[in-house]
Amino acid sequence: MSFISKLRSGKFIITAEISPPKGTDTSRMLGDAALLKGIADAVNVTDNQRAAMRMSPIAACSILQEKGLETIMHITCRDRNRLALQSELIGAFALGIRNVLVMSGDHPSKGDHEGAKPVYDLDSVQLLGMIQELNRGVDLSGNKLDGKTDFCMGAVTNTELNEAGLLKLKKKIKIASFLQTQAVFDVKRFSEFIEKKSEIELKQSKQIKIIAGIIPLRSERSALFLNKVPGIRVPDDMIKQIKDAKYPEVEGMRITSDIIKELRTLCDGVHIMPVGNHEHTKKLLEMAGLI
Numbered sequence: 001m002s003f004i005s006k007l008r009s010g011k012f013i014i015t016a017e018i019s020p021p022k023g024t025d026t027s028r029m030l031g032d033a034a035l036l037k038g039i040a041d042a043v044n045v046t047d048n049q050r051a052a053m054r055m056s057p058i059a060a061c062s063i064l065q066e067k068g069l070e071t072i073m074h075i076t077c078r079d080r081n082r083l084a085l086q087s088e089l090i091g092a093f094a095l096g097i098r099n100v101l102v103m104s105g106d107h108p109s110k111g112d113h114e115g116a117k118p119v120y121d122l123d124s125v126q127l128l129g130m131i132q133e134l135n136r137g138v139d140l141s142g143n144k145l146d147g148k149t150d151f152c153m154g155a156v157t158n159t160e161l162n163e164a165g166l167l168k169l170k171k172k173i174k175i176a177s178f179l180q181t182q183a184v185f186d187v188k189r190f191s192e193f194i195e196k197k198s199e200i201e202l203k204q205s206k207q208i209k210i211i212a213g214i215i216p217l218r219s220e221r222s223a224l225f226l227n228k229v230p231g232i233r234v235p236d237d238m239i240k241q242i243k244d245a246k247y248p249e250v251e252g253m254r255i256t257s258d259i260i261k262e263l264r265t266l267c268d269g270v271h272i273m274p275v276g277n278h279e280h281t282k283k284l285l286e287m288a289g290l291i
Contacts, residue, residue, distance in 0.1 A: 003042040003070050003099050004152040007178060007209050013269025014290060015072065015180070015211060016040040016281060018064070020055035026063055028277070033064050035278040039291060040069075042099060044180075044271065047074040051111025058088060062095045072154065073097050076105025081121040082130065082140055089134060093149040101154040101180060102127045125168060128153055128175040154178045154211075158231035159193035170200050178209040180271050182231035185238060187262045194266050211269040214260060216284055217242055217252030218275055253280065257287035 006013060016036050021029055036043055043064060045057045061071040073092055080088065089100065104124050108116035122130060130140050137148035155172040157179050158165060172179060184190045190212065201207050215232075217223050220243040223234045238255060245251035260270055270290075272281050285291045 003072070004177070006041050007152070007268070010268075011041070012264060012290070013041050013209070013211055014039065014272070014285065015042050015044055015269065016272040016278060017044045017046060017274075018060075018278075019046050019049060020057060020060035022052070022054050024055070026055075026060075029060065029064075030067065032278045033067055033069055035281060037067075037069060039282055039285060040272075041269075042070045042072050044072045044101060045074060047076045047103075047105065048079065048111070049074075049106070051078065051106040051108045051113075051116070053111070053113060058092050058095065058097065061092070061097050065096055070099070071097060072099040072101050074101045074103065075127070076103050077120050077122050077124060077127055078105030078108065078118050081119055085122065085127065085130065086134065086139055089131060089149060089151070090145070093151065098150070099152045099154065100131065101156065102131070102176075103156045124155060125171045125175070128155060128172065132175055152177050154180060156180050156182070158182045159184060159190050160231065160233070161193070161196070166196070169197070170204070173197070173200050173208045174204055174206060176208060178211055178268075180211045181213045182229075183213040183215040183226065183273065184259065184263065185232070185234045187259060187266070189233075190263065191266055209268040211271045212263050212267045213273060214256060214270045215273050215275065216256040216280065217248075219248045219252070222275055253284055253287060257284055260284075260288035260290070 018029060018032050045060045047057045048054055057073050061073045064071050102124050108118050131151055131153050133140055134149040135151060137145050153176045155176045157169055159181050220239055223239045223242055226232050227234050242248050242251055
């Protein structure tokens with residue numbers, strides 16, 4: 001069953017993030033993929049995350065799909081103008097990639113290539129609209145395509161939203177099929193986000209699937225670092241639990257599995273984003289009762 005079919009069926013979705021290599025050696029990426037095969041409904045393939053140069057996600061997705069995994073290709077507004085974005089998406093569809101996740105992308109100043117210039121020709125909502133046009137069989141200028149795309153479109157969102165963020169959320173719900181959130185640690189705040197989302201859905205008569213981001217905690221240090229990432233907030237009591245634990249990584253797994261259990265009644269799936277590789281992902285999902 002395809003990812004979009006699973007979304008529509010109401011199944012609780014499990015996705016997991018994989019980074020393409022910084023170079024041509026795909027062995028580590030394929031090792032992570034092997035750990036996820038049969039567990040994840042789809043694997044997300046990042047697009048130069050944190051503005052650090054890596055293998056093209058279209059190439060990485062193609063390699064992973066040859067190994068039998070369904071992929072969700074990340075595509076950012078940061079590095080390409082509207083011509084390149086359309087070319088890349090049409091090429092991706094021709095290679096069998098059916099799912100895309102749209103985002104703005106971190107500014108190059110945060111990455112590993114000093115002096116790299118950002119593009120941001122379109123914003124994330126405009127990029128969703130552009131993909132919608134490709135799915136209809138026309139390009140962004142209204143020219144007819146020789147063969148249209150049929151992408152399942154996703155977008156990303158924070159769960160703590162200011163006025164501008166709320167406006168973007170409304171637009172994304174109108175166009176996209178699913179939303180993946182930033183990492184969730186505070187379930188109460190997440191439930192408040194879900195209430196806002198439900199209010200928007202009611203007004204727009206359009207429902208959207210929500211896949212909650214999950215980052216397994218490994219140490220007090222990693223928790224403190226995550227608190228510096230925009231849109232993420234690890235509660236103080238959770239940090240103390242990790243700090244006081246005899247085995248912090250084990251405690252982090254327990255905390256994370258409890259979060260997943262609570263989220264099951266609030267959202268449509270979880271997206272696992274480990275710090276490192278996926279060696280503990282299967283165990284985490286077992287602890288959460290998902291496999």
